[in-house]
Amino acid sequence: MQYHLNGFRSGDPSVSTTCDVNDHPADAVDVVIVGCGPAGLTLAAQLAVFPDISTMIAERKPGPLEVGQADGIACRSVEMFEAFGFAEKVLKESYWVNEVVFWRPDAFGAGLARADRIQDVEDDLSEMPHVILNQARVHDFYLEQMRNGPRGLIPDYNRQLKSLHRTDDPYYPITACFDCLDKPGEPQTVRAKYVVGCDGARSAVRKSMGHQLKGEAARQLWGVMDVLAVTDFPDIRLKAAIQSADNGSILIIPREGGYMVRMYIELDELHGEERATDRNVTGEMLIEKAQAILAPYTLDVKEVAWWSAYEIGQRVCDAFDDVPATERGKTQPRIFIAGDACHTHSPKAGQGMNVSMADTFNLGWKLAAVLRGQAKPHLLDTYSDERRAKAKELIDFDKDMARLFSAKPKDETEAAQFQRYFKKHGRYTAGVETRYNPSVLTTTRRYQSLAEGYETGMRFHSSSVVRLADGKPMQLGHVLKADGRWRLIAFAPSDDLGAEGGAIDQLCAHLAGKLLPRFTPENADIDAVFDVRAVFQAAHQDMDLNTLPDLLLPRKGRYSLIDYEKAFCPDLKNGPDIFDHRGIDRAQGALLIVRPDQFVSGVLPLTALQELAAFFDGFMLPVQNGGA
Numbered sequence: 001m002q003y004h005l006n007g008f009r010s011g012d013p014s015v016s017t018t019c020d021v022n023d024h025p026a027d028a029v030d031v032v033i034v035g036c037g038p039a040g041l042t043l044a045a046q047l048a049v050f051p052d053i054s055t056m057i058a059e060r061k062p063g064p065l066e067v068g069q070a071d072g073i074a075c076r077s078v079e080m081f082e083a084f085g086f087a088e089k090v091l092k093e094s095y096w097v098n099e100v101v102f103w104r105p106d107a108f109g110a111g112l113a114r115a116d117r118i119q120d121v122e123d124d125l126s127e128m129p130h131v132i133l134n135q136a137r138v139h140d141f142y143l144e145q146m147r148n149g150p151r152g153l154i155p156d157y158n159r160q161l162k163s164l165h166r167t168d169d170p171y172y173p174i175t176a177c178f179d180c181l182d183k184p185g186e187p188q189t190v191r192a193k194y195v196v197g198c199d200g201a202r203s204a205v206r207k208s209m210g211h212q213l214k215g216e217a218a219r220q221l222w223g224v225m226d227v228l229a230v231t232d233f234p235d236i237r238l239k240a241a242i243q244s245a246d247n248g249s250i251l252i253i254p255r256e257g258g259y260m261v262r263m264y265i266e267l268d269e270l271h272g273e274e275r276a277t278d279r280n281v282t283g284e285m286l287i288e289k290a291q292a293i294l295a296p297y298t299l300d301v302k303e304v305a306w307w308s309a310y311e312i313g314q315r316v317c318d319a320f321d322d323v324p325a326t327e328r329g330k331t332q333p334r335i336f337i338a339g340d341a342c343h344t345h346s347p348k349a350g351q352g353m354n355v356s357m358a359d360t361f362n363l364g365w366k367l368a369a370v371l372r373g374q375a376k377p378h379l380l381d382t383y384s385d386e387r388r389a390k391a392k393e394l395i396d397f398d399k400d401m402a403r404l405f406s407a408k409p410k411d412e413t414e415a416a417q418f419q420r421y422f423k424k425h426g427r428y429t430a431g432v433e434t435r436y437n438p439s440v441l442t443t444t445r446r447y448q449s450l451a452e453g454y455e456t457g458m459r460f461h462s463s464s465v466v467r468l469a470d471g472k473p474m475q476l477g478h479v480l481k482a483d484g485r486w487r488l489i490a491f492a493p494s495d496d497l498g499a500e501g502g503a504i505d506q507l508c509a510h511l512a513g514k515l516l517p518r519f520t521p522e523n524a525d526i527d528a529v530f531d532v533r534a535v536f537q538a539a540h541q542d543m544d545l546n547t548l549p550d551l552l553l554p555r556k557g558r559y560s561l562i563d564y565e566k567a568f569c570p571d572l573k574n575g576p577d578i579f580d581h582r583g584i585d586r587a588q589g590a591l592l593i594v595r596p597d598q599f600v601s602g603v604l605p606l607t608a609l610q611e612l613a614a615f616f617d618g619f620m621l622p623v624q625n626g627g628a
């Protein structure tokens with residue numbers, strides 16, 4: 001973490017000086033977010049990073065979520081939390097899912113037997129673990145992040161969205177009307193440039209656009225309870241999928257803190273307009289059902305911390321914004337939906353919260369880039385295109401998973417099939433399988449062989465390195481912060497130590513002279529829009545800092561202090577060498593274009609300067625005072 005750039009400041013460095021650049025009328029903001037769930041809070045935390053963007057986040061509840069709902073946090077989400085700066089807190093509090101066990105009826109049909117025990121996340125899928133933590137705590141971390149961000153954002157509670165209208169206002173074309181639940185009869189009207197509906201499965205924003213969730217008519221009813229219990233079931237501190245002979249199935253998820261356990265108990269399907277409440281499920285019913293499934297093991301529930309009868313279908317919307325298919329490319333999207341508002345999943349694959357956060361991590365930087373005049377508005381079309389395709393894919397996966405989980409295995413072969421499927425799709429559940437198709441933001445795979453381990457269209461896969469200036473062993477991925485900046489990561493050819501005339505020096509000279517000034521405001525730091533980093537092949541002790549090009553030791557801030565954190569070397573002591581680990585062409589090196597949401601837009605040769613410029617010209621806007 002870097003701080004003190006513009007002068008020494010005492011106190012907690014993660015608390016920014018709030019700079020409210022208020023150039024809006026009192027009743028208008030850049031972005032209205034509806035809903036303080038994981039999707040809304042991820043977006044709010046992202047936008048709070050930009051002091052020049054005004055955001056209102058409205059929530060109908062009277063205050064933050066305190067208990068319940070989702071709890072599974074995929075590896076990819078923890079990587080994203082790292083980018084926001086609170087992964088360590090999550091890792092400290094959470095339960096880490098290391099292994100999964102599968103139980104099914106024993107050979108005599110009278111009891112249960114452990115059928116398999118597997119590693120939960122395959123090796124080197126991510127530097128982050130799969131963890132379990134109450135959704136309310138995730139909300140807390142986001143709220144803290146928003147509060148401490150440069151914009152100092154806090155939600156407006158007790159605001160229930162009533163209606164949304166497009167108007168002729170050229171600056172704030174969307175009007176949102178809220179009922180103020182704490183002031184009955186005094187509605188609030190807010191004008192906005194963009195509105196994002198993160199308002200859950202019964203989204204009012206979605207309805208205002210006339211979109212519908214489409215998919216299975218039947219919805220599965222789940223009983224979920226968080227309990228403190230005494231049991232002789234031996235795997236109570238492992239994630240356990242248990243299929244009983246005659247009483248159905250249960251998924252056990254150990255929870256944070258060492259004692260609490262979540263149990264997902266599959267109940268019946270709901271049909272038509274039938275709601276979970278119609279079934280009159282009670283906490284006692286869930287306990288009895290869990291006891292029956294676990295028998296002959298005992299379950300003595302001492303306290304139910306939270307329970308819910310939770311209905312969910314696997315559904316997805318046709319579009320995630322307000323532009324009709326025939327108008328795509330001609331009309332700018334102004335209203336978006338994210339998270340459960342546009343796709344719903346069963347809890348078995350643990351996707352709901354994770355995919356919802358991933359949606360708005362995708363949207364946040366794009367909105368910021370367009371609002372700040374850095375990108376053309378058509379960049380926003382990529383949100384619906386990218387995220388809808390992924391939601392659809394995940395729902396197909398989720399359906400298979402749900403079917404296999406519910407089906408009572410007829411024999412050993414079927415049971416083994418479920419276990420194989422579970423293993424194979426660990427990548428989906430870990431959230432690292434997302435691959436965006438070629439588009440204005442994703443290049444072709446023409447030069448993929450230069451960096452085989454950095455798949456074009458997929459998230460940047462971290463690896464260990466040593467920071468050149470101070471010899472710190474660290475994860476390269478952890479320099480990719482959620483600050484809206486693009487990363488250009490140059491991997492040096494074997495004999496290049498950064499000296500004058502080498503490939504890295506020539507690339508840096510071009511970037512500093514042409515590409516960066518074209519898109520970076522004149523009075524901003526040179527890395528304000530593009531953060532250029534280099535990784536060399538030599539051991540860090542064999543490199544000389546003074547030979548690095550200026551762009552890798554940029555002068556920044558009011559004192560023109562030197563930023564020493566741009567250059568890295570392989571971690572040869574602890575290994576593996578990043579060049580081998582991620583398949584970098586040692587002879588030619590490689591240049592990675594990494595999006596602000598950590599996805600690899602493309603791999604290029606270090607010399608492909610025209611292709612690099614053409615890529616950014618495709619969606620970015622040059623600054624008025626720009627260079628070439």
Ligand SMILES: Cc1cc2nc3c(=O)[nH]c(=O)nc-3n(C[C@H](O)[C@H](O)[C@H](O)COP(=O)(O)OP(=O)(O)OC[C@H]3O[C@@H](n4cnc5c(N)ncnc54)[C@H](O)[C@@H]3O)c2cc1C
Nearest residue numbers: 035037038039060069070160161199200339340347352353
């Ligand atoms: C009761 C319940 C239990 C769940 N249990 C589990 C579980 O056990 N496991 C699991 O994996 N997932 C569970 N989920 C699903 C998981 O919580 C969601 O997938 C995830 O929270 C989706 O995030 P989101 O931000 O899209 O929507 P939500 O988390 O649903 O957030 C939407 C927010 O919008 C607010 N809102 C809605 N309408 C308006 C309006 N008109 N105006 C203002 N605010 C509005 C809501 O109050 C809510 O805070 C559960 C969801 C619910 C509702």
